[in-house]
Amino acid sequence: MANQGKYITKKSENLSDWYNDVIIAAKLAEHGPVRGTMIIRPYGYAIWEAIQKNLDTRIKDLGAENAYFPMFIPYSFLEREKDHVEGFSPELAVVTHAGGEKLPEPLVVRPTSETIIYDAFSRWIQSYRDLPLTVNQWSNVVRWEKRPYLFLRTTEFLWQEGHSAHKSNEESQELVEQALKMYVETYQDDLALFGYAGRKSESEKFAGAVATYSYEMLMPDGKALQGCTSHNLGQNFSKVFNVKYQTEKGQEDLVWQNSWGFTTRSIGGLIMAHGDDNGLILPPGVAPIQVKIIPIVTKNSDNKEIEALAQKAFAVLEGRDIRVRIDNSDASPGWKFNQADLEGVSLRVEIGATEAKEGKVRVVRRDNKESFLLNPQELGDQVDEILAKMQSDLLERSKKFTLENTREARTYPDFKEIMNTTKGFIKAFWCEDPHCEEMIKEETKASTRCLPLGSEPSEGVCIYCQKPAKFQWLFAQSY
RNA sequence: CGGGGUGUAGUUCAUCGGCAGAACGCUCGCUUUGGGAGCGAGAAGCAGGAGGUUCAAUUCCUCUCACCCCGACCA
Numbered sequence: 377m378a379n380q381g382k383y384i385t386k387k388s389e390n391l392s393d394w395y396n397d398v399i400i401a402a403k404l405a406e407h408g409p410v411r412g413t414m415i416i417r418p419y420g421y422a423i424w425e426a427i428q429k430n431l432d433t434r435i436k437d438l439g440a441e442n443a444y445f446p447m448f449i450p451y452s453f454l455e456r457e458k459d460h461v462e463g464f465s466p467e468l469a470v471v472t473h474a475g476g477e478k479l480p481e482p483l484v485v486r487p488t489s490e491t492i493i494y495d496a497f498s499r500w501i502q503s504y505r506d507l508p509l510t511v512n513q514w515s516n517v518v519r520w521e522k523r524p525y526l527f528l529r530t531t532e533f534l535w536q537e538g539h540s541a542h543k544s545n546e547e548s549q550e551l552v553e554q555a556l557k558m559y560v561e562t563y564q565d566d567l568a569l570f571g572y573a574g575r576k577s578e579s580e581k582f583a584g585a586v587a588t589y590s591y592e593m594l595m596p597d598g599k600a601l602q603g604c605t606s607h608n609l610g611q612n613f614s615k616v617f618n619v620k621y622q623t624e625k626g627q628e629d630l631v632w633q634n635s636w637g638f639t640t641r642s643i644g645g646l647i648m649a650h651g652d653d654n655g656l657i658l659p660p661g662v663a664p665i666q667v668k669i670i671p672i673v674t675k676n677s678d679n680k681e682i683e684a685l686a687q688k689a690f691a692v693l694e695g696r697d698i699r700v701r702i703d704n705s706d707a708s709p710g711w712k713f714n715q716a717d718l719e720g721v722s723l724r725v726e727i728g729a730t731e732a733k734e735g736k737v738r739v740v741r742r743d744n745k746e747s748f749l750l751n752p753q754e755l756g757d758q759v760d761e762i763l764a765k766m767q768s769d770l771l772e773r774s775k776k777f778t779l780e781n782t783r784e785a786r787t788y789p790d791f792k793e794i795m796n797t798t799k800g801f802i803k804a805f806w807c808e809d810p811h812c813e814e815m816i817k818e819e820t821k822a823s824t825r826c827l828p829l830g831s832e833p834s835e836g837v838c839i840y841c842q843k844p845a846k847f848q849w850l851f852a853q854s855y
Numbered sequence: 856c857g858g859g860g861u862g863u864a865g866u867u868c869a870u871c872g873g874c875a876g877a878a879c880g881c882u883c884g885c886u887u888u889g890g891g892a893g894c895g896a897g898a899a900g901c902a903g904g905a906g907g908u909u910c911a912a913u914u915c916c917u918c919u920c921a922c923c924c925c926g927a928c929c930a
Contacts, residue, residue, distance in 0.1 A: 383891080392924095400866090411922075466928065488930090522856080522928060529929065582930095590930090602930065639930045674888055710890040717890090728889055854929095 384718070386653045391597045395648055398655050399526050402718050404647070412524030412531030416640070419719070422664030423643055424534065428514070430566050430661075431536065431638060434558045438551065440510040440538050445492050447515070448483040453491035456616040460490065463583020467519040469531075485518040490584065490609070490635055493539045494617040501541060501621050501631060508547065510540040527644030528601070528855050535639035541619060541631040545610065548632035552608045555636035556589045556829075559604040562638065567646050568659035568770035569593050570778045571603065572801070572850055574826030579810050586610035592825040592850065593645050594778045598799025600825050600852035601645045606636035649774055650743075656720025657743050659770045660763040667693055667700040667759060668721040669737075672709045672728030681732040688752045689725055689737050696756045698763070717742065722766060723759065741766055743773075784848070788839050791851075795820040801852050805836035805845035812840040822851045 384397035399405055404420030407413070416424065432442075448471065454461045464487045471483040486492065493511065501509060514536045521529050538555060542548040556573055563569045571593035581588035585607040593601045613619070614630040623629050650657040660666050671686040673679040686702055693700040703712050709728070716724045726738040731749070739748045739759065743766060750758050781800030785791035794802055806812060806824065816839070817823045831847050838845040 407922085409921095463929095517930090519929070523924095523926090533930070535930070605930065637930070641930050670889095672889055677888095706888085708888045708890090708892055710888080710892080712891090713889085714891045726889075730889075 384653075384655065387596070387651060388653060391595075391648070394651070394653075395644075396526065398647065398651055398718070402656050402720065404643075404656075405526055407526070410531070412521055414526055414530045414532070416534075419664060420643065423646070423658070423662055424640060426662040426664060427562070427566065427642070428536075431558075431562050432514075434561065435512050435536065435538060438510065438538070438554055438558060439508065440512040440540070442513065443511045444513050444515065445486075445489050445496065447486050449486050449489075449492045451482045451484050453495060454484055456491065457584045457613055459612075460584035464488070464519075467521065469518045469520055486515075487517055487519045488635075488637075489513065489515070489517075489537055490539065490613055491617070494613045494619055494633070497539075497541055497631070498617050498619045501619055503622050504543060504624055507621060507631065508540055508542045508551070510538065510551070512536055512538040525644070525855070527647070528641055530640075533640050535637050537635060537637040539633070539635045541614070541633050543621075543623075543629075543632070545608075545632045548610075548634050549608055552587075552589060552606050552634045552636070555634070556591070556604070556606040559591055559606070559636075559638055563591055563593070563603060563642070564771055565767075566659070566661035567642065568661065568767055568774060569603075569642075569645060569649055570771060570775035572778075572826060572828045574828040574831070574850060576826055577808070577810075577813060577824040577849070579813060580824060582607045584609065584612050586612065589829075590826055592801075592852070593649065593774075594781055594801060594852070595645065595648050595855065596777075598781060598853070600801065600854045601641070601648075602825070602854065603642050603645065604636065604638040607634055609633040609635060650770060651720070654714070655718035657770070658720035658722060660722045660767050663720060663722045664699060665701050665719065665721045666698050666763060667723045667725060668716045668719075669700065669702040669725040669727065670709065670712045670716065671702070671704065672726060674729070677729035678732055682727050682729070685727045685732060685735070685737055685752060686725075689727070689755055692752060692755045693759060696760065698759060722763060743770060782850075785839060791816075791822075791839055792820055795822050795853065799853060801825070801850055803848045804839040804851055805847070806849045806851075807838035807841060807843045807845040808847075809838070809841065809843075812838055816840055816851070821853045823854060825850045825852050825854065 384401050385393040387394040403417045405414050405416045408415050468487055469485040472479060516532055516534050518532045521531055524530055540551050560573050563571060571591045573591050576588040576590055587608040589606045591603040593603055595601055611630045611632060613633055619631045620628050669686050669689055671682050673682055690700060690702050722742055724740045731738050736749050737752055739750055783794055783802055785794060785802045785804045791802055791804055813824055827847055827849050833846045836845045
């Protein structure tokens with residue numbers, strides 16, 4: 377912990393110390409014994425489960441079925457697609473020995489599963505009647521990252537990866553866009569994180585893809601975090617894995633494929649974007665504990681009445697499928713309040729002598745401290761309402777911050793000035809020459825994040841080389 | 856893989872050649888309880904590992920391993 381004793385570093389003082397402190401103090405996760413690995417503790421895993429719950433439903437709504445493929449992949453599988461192996465080889469974990477012997481062929485611990493899944497697809501797909509074929513797996517993958525960071529970049533991480541095969545590029549592209557839309561919904565409706573969905577540049581796209589789409593979010597320090605990805609793989613993999621089918625006319629044809637994924641990195645974004653000096657702030661949509669009831673009993677209070685109110689409130693909320701707990705530990709109220717703040721519990725319900733006198737309970741929002749004195753009988757509707765309002769307020773706050781920190785740069789000196797001061801997103805014309813992109817990154821540390829969906833072509837000049845440019849791309853320094 | 860730093864109690868750190876210290880956490884007891892309660896008692900350590908210098912090494916030297924921070928790679 378960067379900070380001594382029991383308090384966490386203030387978010388305003390040092391974002392990355394705060395981030396690490398809050399993850400450890402709130403018991404979300406800790407470092408594993410192997411560099412870059414992460415132990416996700418029960419409370420952190422509960423956030424992942426809350427995200428999974430809705431996302432899994434959306435994935436199935438896309439027409440996908442869940443399956444599971446092996447984590448060991450023959451090295452030769454990766455070598456089949458040239459860009460794919462080149463892109464991933466620096467970060468592969470390779471198994472050379474097993475069972476006390478050297479293996480005849482090294483095995484790769486999956487960094488992603490395109491190859492092993494499409495090898496199966498080549499056997500599963502025979503006819504146009506087998507298409508489209510869409511599978512999803514929830515799994516772990518390993519990428520040997522040089523600079524790990526809890527949640528944001530770990531050597532092993534959890535994710536879902538969807539893989540789909542289609543008769544036409546149009547149909548495949550449609551699913552690529554639907555998957556991206558599904559992620560936008562997850563980020564905005566569940567995680568309350570605003571961001572830009574768009575297409576990656578050639579140099580930033582997935583190794584082996586024709587086109588990659590992503591969701592880019594802004595963190596409080598002005599750096600961008602790439603969330604999910606959705607790739608149009610064209611026929612790059614079907615060619616090398618021989619994923620063919622017979623058309624209605626009896627011809628042999630290669631399938632068009634896409635893949636898309638969402639990882640535990642998003643939990644890092646969730647923590648960083650919403651939290652404050654007191655700890656986590658979790659949007660109700662993914663908060664493992666949406667409401668915590670804190671009875672305040674003393675020697676002089678009517679503790680039976682307080683206890684009865686607490687039980688009543690608990691029963692009402694639980695009946696609504698609200699994730700609710702009662703803190704009956706013998707810690708002091710002050711400690712419980714601080715603990716609830718640290719854990720990011722969306723709403724706290726205080727019940728003490730003051731409330732008991734009126735037969736009411738006090739509901740306090742974690743994010744803005746707004747407090748409501750409510751009748752236990754009406755608690756259900758009102759808590760639903762307050763949770764919904766909090767959810768939309770958090771998204772609104774995230775959106776406001778992102779828009780306020782999205783600037784247009786017309787000249788390269790302006791661009792540099794922004795990156796040296798406020799950072800954040802910059803919209804700027806770029807000619808789409810990888811050389812300009814590379815030089816901008818070298819000189820400002822900012823890279824292209826995406827070309828936001830719905831960008832209209834217009835006549836501009838490249839911020840770097842002054843040559844004609846059609847689109848304003850989104851730039852930022854990234855995590 | 857380059858540059859910098861750190862390894863001592865569960866955790867964060869002091870001690871810097873001479874019997875190993877604190878805070879927080881943990882256990883027990885009593886008193887408490889509206890924003891991190893008080894007092895008392897207690898458990899807790901081969902000082903990352905190996906080698907060297909020395910009468911004596913946690914402390915100095917060498918090697919090694921691990922971790923952290925800064926750069927290139929990345930969901």
